Amino acid sequence: MTELPRIISVDDHVIEPAHLFETWLPKKYRDRGPKPLTAGIGELAYVGGKYQITMDPKGPPTDWWIYEDLKFPYKRNIAAVGFDRDEMTLEGITRAEMRRGCWDPVERLKDMDANHVEGSLCFPTFPRFCGQTFAEAHDKEVALACVRAYNDWMVEEWCGDSGGRLIPLCLIPLWDIGLAVAEIRRNAARGVKAVTFSEIPTHLGLPSIHSGYWDPFFAVCQETGTVVNMHIGSSSQMPAASPDAPPAVQAALSFNNAMASMMDFLFSGVLVKFPRLKLAYSEGQMGWIPYALERADDVWEEHRAWGGVRDLIPEPPSTYYYRQIFCCFFRDKHGVASIDVVGRDNATFETDYPHVDSTFPHTKEVALDHVEGLDDETVYKLMRGNAIRMLDLDLDRDLDHLGNRDHLGARDTLSSRDKADR
Template identity: 85%
Template sequence: MVREGSARPIPKVISVDDHVIEPSHLFDVWLPHKYRERGPKPFTAGIGDLQYIGGKYRFTTDPDGQVTDWWEYEGEIFPYKRIIAAVGFSRDEMTLDGITREQMRRGCWDPKARLEDMDLNHVEASLCFPTFPRFCGQTFAEAQDKEVALACVRAYNDWMVEEWCGDSGGRLIPLCLIPLWDVELAVAEIRRNAARGVRAVTFSEIPTYLGLPSIHSGYWDPFFAACEETGTVVNMHIGSSSQMPAASPDAPPAVQATLSFNNAMSSLADFLFSGVLVRFPRLTLAYSEGQMGWIPYALERADDVWRDHRAWGGVRDLIPEPPSTYYYRQVFCCFFRDKHGIDAIEAVGVDNATFETDYPHVDSTWPHTKRVAAEHVAGLSEDVAYKLLRGNAIRMLGLPFDEGRVTAATA
């Protein structure tokens, strides 16, 4: 274990997993005029009954219910809930109740206020996942009118790059969507955004759960090739498969919350045995909000399977080296509360782990991130602490911070 003695100041954090609540004007401003009537529309209404069906929440409106901000798109309605804009509320107030933007902390949706909240939280830079489009753009992938859906993907990305991140001085890091339903359109969107400096895209941890081709099929290879060529990091958030693991279909949501890392673990095994990381040796994957304490055994087991079972397991000619080789070379994880992972950081990979604050979700460490981070890295060497809280994120995303130190640390 890489340990060092006394308490010391910690560097400012770079968070690789936060979230943005989309402003109500997004599609009115950024969607081309000819699509606006068919595009997403914001509205405010009371929230009605909540049902939890097949692992998904279903809501209705109610004129007598709590006033809530919503989106309507192709006849479907999406409410903002307090648990996704939880910062500033007590733990007992972090519920599934509806919420309006005015009731949220302004940093949820206003970039200037977000920077102020980052300053309060010892955070220098932040990568933010979408909310209404869902973690990898499932909302648009499920739409019937794909012409409008493509325009919405592009409008969201334009807003993300030019408005959300535009005046932040590089502190808000753009994370863009792709049209998941068409790999060639996805490649075009990767290239369009890379040309303006974007180096991060969000993708599904398990595409088959969305009714899309698997990563084993070869269908996604042009996408992976474009990401490799442009240096675009493929970010996969827990829940980006629109399913969360549970032991029983009628289990309470607490079971899913406890098991939330399981899809990341399944996805990692999928990639390690897919040949994708062999064919694209400069492709970078990032697992978001999956934590890291599970990784050492997952790698140990994958290497055991490769060594002992690769012939009948179908990977003898596909994976030439132990699977952990590709993890340490091309995959990043992230954490915010994972002391078990810290205890196993050498096996997790001191060059593979990054940090997050999950602002403004219910799991967020805001405004106590500095204390939480300091507690986690207290026993680590200064160099390892720097890598986990900052340096690995800079290297992963090619950020314009600490160039001399990152270069020296990874030379």
Template identity: 95%
Template sequence: MEQELPRIVSVDDHVIEPAHLFETWLPAKYRERGPKPLTAGIGELAYVGGKYRITMDPEGPPTDWWIYEDLKFPYKRNIAAVGFDRDEMTLEGITRAEMRPGCWDPAERLKDMDLNHVEASLCFPTFPRFCGQTFAEAHDKEVALACVRAYNDWMVEEWCGDSGGRLVPLCIVPLWDIGLAVAEIRRNAARGVRAVTFSEIPTYLGLPSIHSGYWDPFFAVCQDTGTVVNMHIGSSSQMPAASPDAPPAVQAALSFNNAMASMTDFLFSGVLVRFPRLKLAYSEGQMGWIPYALERADDVWEEHRAWGGVRDLVPEPPSTYYYRQIFCCFFRDKHGVASLDAVGRDNATFETDYPHVDSTFPHTKQVALDHVKDLDDETVYKLMRGNAIRMLGLDLDT
């Protein structure tokens, strides 16, 4: 008899923005200067040193783009991969008409969630990029701020609005202005939003580091409003690359490195000491690396804290703050499950990564069962939904 599995709450999925988003949600006075959808040919795509190289080509395959200031942003098959065979999940361009409709249509997404044993889903942006870098890099910051707010309004009212709480809003902030970022957190928290996306390594984006104190008002408002800070791999616009000419498979295999670097940064920053109720979530980083990272951090704290600059900054072993305040997530990570006592049975959550190449759709239930088959029912519940419900303050089991 097949083991029962609680319905999943996925803490990391993705949305392909519909073509009407900014025409509908951006105030009229900004629309001419805002992002515009376009279907046009695409040239050869390359992924070199952890970054994409993209060209337009009128003779190339039709592709759906966003055109915004001097940015030309195409949708690619590897980010709208569900429905394609594994060997078809390439860097070729794609139109929304070629995608599975659940990529961009909320009603269709709910149907796909039902097919995939998923009750609720938290979705990261695509065109704005994982933490809104697209708008942070824009020249006209007045329009960029309007775009951030328009995206968040669409996310809350249209993408999540009719889902009965099953689509969980995840908002972005204007990263270039701490005061505006704080105000946007408060604006969204007032309408029930409890999740924001942030860069795993802000300095890679040319922003102040978490050690500088610059972000403290942001962390403070997230703590005060119960807003979880979600950091997706790649939210620093740079994936780890061992060599600049390495094939993209190297970056894919090393993707957890950014999460590991970011978590270590936070553990030694004093941020979690100053904000003891702040919750951090690492998205798509997996978790098998966490036991050693914590062991090493605690060892460095014990042996090297005087010269290491953290003697007066971090009063307890760094793992103390991890277990208290940090969530990880996984979708394929048997080593992490085997190390669950060190990873933390109250710290691990689950994801499906729909509709990316890594997505387990439509076989997520089977993949999950294969991972948790030797665990007790209480732990299975925590991993599949309980920890995510607690992390995000959801009403699903009340």
């Protein structure tokens, strides 16, 4: 391998700019929509796997969103790039203290260039990983307007002038399947190929994927080629062994929800019913996948009669994984060592910018350390090729393995800024 291909990261994050809803939410909803505020933050407590957060006028200045009865602060661990490792704490932070690439798309592109990254798919922060903030809101009319405003901002402002390098990832109104289908169609019409969804919807009080409730959503995603992206924590619940365990236990177990979600899908019949639907697991790493597939196939072979899947799942579950599911990694040498079982066509790469786990600005070195000894074709697939195929990006499929192009293809969008003023 003469040079590492330019990376397409399928899991990064964006800190929403303070003007987002003032600019993109229609005027009639702005008084009831999210509002930015800078105020002091009190001591953060971590109890039973959840953070307890208070405002304190005497506390360190922090940027917040105020929305209905929610007070949402930004913390250093989610805007950690630029800080020393021991400074990546749960303390509050303002946008002025963050590296500007956290929320400014022009500066993000510069950081991507410095980090050997060509393309980036970014998950939300204030809306939470799959839009739980709006799903939990009382006024669903305003919440729907917020979902649409976020998506318009994501497509047209965050991604719009990036030459396609910033890849749109949109939300759906989780509380209404009809509205969710409509939002997928609205965004697909302007070239969006990715939506974020909950890894375990029942943890959010929503119907399970076994119920059939989500079938219209899966059907429209299949029809439009929209990838269903599920980030660890997108069920608002992270694994923890004990209620008084430190957050480090939660961090070490974070892949567990991805594993549970994948088993749910493999035995649900969803992938049988929708054979072109694509699922992507974000930030779950991949070293656990070989045994998970082995166990799933063993259960199917030995226990399918009493296990309720004899007539539901006609082939070994691993069949559907290799056909329709993508994983991603950034620190997982065990997964790379097992790449033949994980799937050379199933694994993608991420940088997790700007979170505490991010490999920025050393992503090239981290990636090279992981792919040492792999053939050029596999390295190309892991660093960018599988992401191009997964997201149907407008890139030459025969692009040389050096990945020298400066930009992804430009993406046409429809303007919504004028609609926000109606």
